[in-house]
Amino acid sequence: xxxxxxxxxxxxxxxxxxxxxxxxxxxxxxxxxxxxxxxxxxxxxxxxxxxxxxxxxxxxxxxxxxxxxxxxxxxxxxxxxxxxxxxxxxxxxxxxxxxxxxxxxxxxxxxxxxxxxxxxxxxxxxxxxxxxxxxxxxxx
Amino acid sequence: xxxxxxxxxxxxxxxxxxxxxxxxxxxxxxxxxxxxxxxxxxxxxxxxxxxxxxxxxxxxxxxxxxxxxxxxxxxxxxxxxxxxxxxxxxxxxxxxxxxxxxxxxxxxxxxxxxxxxxxxxxxxxxxxxxxxxxxxxxxxxxxxxxxxxxxxxxxxxxxxxxxxxxxxxxxxxxxxxxxxxxxxxxxxx
Numbered sequence: 520x521x522x523x524x525x526x527x528x529x530x531x532x533x534x535x536x537x538x539x540x541x542x543x544x545x546x547x548x549x550x551x552x553x554x555x556x557x558x559x560x561x562x563x564x565x566x567x568x569x570x571x572x573x574x575x576x577x578x579x580x581x582x583x584x585x586x587x588x589x590x591x592x593x594x595x596x597x598x599x600x601x602x603x604x605x606x607x608x609x610x611x612x613x614x615x616x617x618x619x620x621x622x623x624x625x626x627x628x629x630x631x632x633x634x635x636x637x638x639x640x641x642x643x644x645x646x647x648x649x650x651x652x653x654x655x656x657x658x659x
Numbered sequence: 660x661x662x663x664x665x666x667x668x669x670x671x672x673x674x675x676x677x678x679x680x681x682x683x684x685x686x687x688x689x690x691x692x693x694x695x696x697x698x699x700x701x702x703x704x705x706x707x708x709x710x711x712x713x714x715x716x717x718x719x720x721x722x723x724x725x726x727x728x729x730x731x732x733x734x735x736x737x738x739x740x741x742x743x744x745x746x747x748x749x750x751x752x753x754x755x756x757x758x759x760x761x762x763x764x765x766x767x768x769x770x771x772x773x774x775x776x777x778x779x780x781x782x783x784x785x786x787x788x789x790x791x792x793x794x795x796x797x798x799x800x801x802x803x804x805x806x807x808x809x810x811x812x813x814x815x816x817x818x819x820x821x822x823x824x825x826x827x828x829x830x831x832x833x834x835x836x837x838x839x840x841x842x843x844x845x846x847x848x
Contacts, residue, residue: 522835529838532787533806536780537742539788540807542735544800549734552694559688559709561702566684566710568717570677600710604717606675614677614717618710653681655688 560618560657564599565625568653569615577645578610584640585613591633592617597624611647622656665729675720680713687729691737697810698741704748705741712740790840798833805830 560566573581585603592601597620604614619625628634641650663671663682671679684691688709695705723732791799804810804818816826 525838525842526834529834532783536784538802538806539784540803542731544803545734545738546731549694549730552690554689555693556689559684559692559706568677568681602714604714606718616714655685
């Protein structure tokens with residue numbers, strides 16, 4: 520078999536499956552990678568992580584309300600992402616991860632009708648504990 | 660969680676604590692996005708990769724038992740997330756999910772993102788990994804840099820401190836060795 524054909528087959532194989540990279544190689548690369556900024560967010564962007572824990576018996580109600588909230592939130596101008604994450608072995612806990620292009624977009628989101636509806640639903644006995652929120656904002 | 664050491668943060672992450680996830684992002688997010696940017700096309704995509712990864716951690720806390728440095732953990736995690744993101748994007752664009760991907764996770768690494776069980780592609784990847792184990796270390800470093808880490812020729816030349824001619828000569832030698840090892844494996848199967 521000619522060398523060209525062998526190399527061509529190698530290229531096909533790498534294109535099919537990729538070339539495995541060792542953890543230590545990745546770590547070396549990590550160590551020489553300059554951070555893009557003080558956080559992973561572009562300047563002004565906002566990231567919110569909210570944890571909601573349902574009262575016993577309220578799990579499906581909370582889930583349905585959160586799904587409706589996320590669907591509305593995604594329509595909001597300046598919303599970059601709104602996702603719901605459910606740990607597989609903990610049906611009572613929901614994590615809401617939202618990202619907005621700016622503080623102004625985030626404030627408009629909080630002032631929207633769907634936000635008020637979701638807040639009211641939470642106050643109607645759906646939660647076992649107050650929602651916990653972590654707020655991050657991109658800066659220069 | 661501002662005062663925790665990276666090791667404490669890593670342990671809290673393994674317990675799936677949302678505050679730990681946020682703290683990792685607050686402390687290392689800038690580098691996570693920069694690292695993802697090595698593999699995806701633009702900053703917005705790199706941010707998406709990292710936010711997707713956070714979402715995965717929220718659903719399923721990462722396994723950290725075998726990791727003792729946050730740099731090793733984050734490098735592997737972001738790398739796998741970026742490759743996964745590329746596959747999804749290309750699949751959604753109607754391209755073959757693997758047709759243009761130069762890098763792929765090593766199944767032997769116990770990363771936080773699951774890799775499909777045995778498939779022809781996984782078996783092929785394992786054969787490539789086995790052959791890579793047998794090429795000289797300098798060849799392997801070059802192959803990993805150029806194909807696995809998707810560095811350009813110029814970046815490889817700078818990182819390895821070699822000329823363009825040396826780069827092409829060494830890359831050709833490394834590829835030939837790897838190709839021969841793979842061919843040998845396949846003919847002996």
